[in-house]
Amino acid sequence: MPRQIDVSSHYSEKLVKLIPTEIIGAYIAIEGMVRSNGDVYMQVMVAASIVLLLLVPLYLTIIFRVNNKAQIVVTMLSFLVWIFSMGGPFATQLWYLPVYGSVVLVLWTLIVPLFNYELDQQGD
């Protein structure tokens, strides 16, 4: 079940498509469990985010048989951007504002297709 980038997809859909749903599902589940314990929220979510980030390339290469390194890197960055847009551990920082997450998400969805274009050109 290859999960290569489809350049015809809408920008925002590409971002979601890039990130394995299993990773997103795990993040949401962990966040939901830890949210009710503010004493450990930040530590657990930072740790969980790092572990899930490291699982992204493993999932892509082993489960989804993606071997394009650029796409793997873009996917990992997309996961970070997605966490940032959701708030997560970033929302516990004084400098963080939710609007930052929204702006970064919009900008990243504009940037991702450029990677896709290059990947597409490389594939030709």
Add this chain to the structure above:
Amino acid sequence: MKRTISASLALLAMVSLSSFAATPTTVGLFYRSASGNVALVPNVTRRENVLSAPQFLQLGESGAHQLRKQDKYWFVVNHRVSGPTEISYLGVEIIKIMNIPLGSPLYLIRNKNWTRSNDPDFDGSKADSRTFTGITQTDFYELHERESQLSNFDAALEGFKWHARPNGASEDSWSRRSLWLPTFDVLSEDFHSRFDPPIEQNANLLLDARLLRFSTTNKLNTENPVVFDVTGANTEAVYIKIFSPDAPEFDRVYFLTFH
């Protein structure tokens, strides 16, 4: 005591009349909101974790709130100002309506970094607190109304030196002791008739009065947050009055009930 009970029960009725929802926000948004704003930090039990909580519930300027029952509630006051910084203090008057008999109706706390000008024996470098079994809330208020000498006030508090001057501030809390007069009378006439008598008979009131030295800041930092806690165990309702002798934007009154 009767005056305090009737008035406090009046606040319970007021709570039942209307209750406002707190606004979920983040630490970053909270400290960019108006000075003096107060937020409840849910699901946190330790002081050091308050500012790393995933959510703040910003309370309105004043009003009634119904909260989910917890063992401890942490509140944060936004001490960020746009102008120059200054050292002052907050008075926090917490009246808890408990569902158990109380042996100690009065609890006084003062945080660290206080001083007294003409009292070399006074050590305010550390936080200090005292529980009183023989002094009622009414005594506490009447002492503020009656005494003109701080030494007499200290003696009435069994030698506990509560009033002092925040280190770095020019005015002491004793000179503004009129701020510690009871404020419930304003409410009691309007709401007393709404009470169920059995509640009044069983009311157990705890007055928890605090002097919290703090420094305002015009930077976005968390070095010295203004934080205080309220325990929720065996508590049916809480009245919280926050005031500053210098800045009216810090003045707040909250009525909290739990479910």
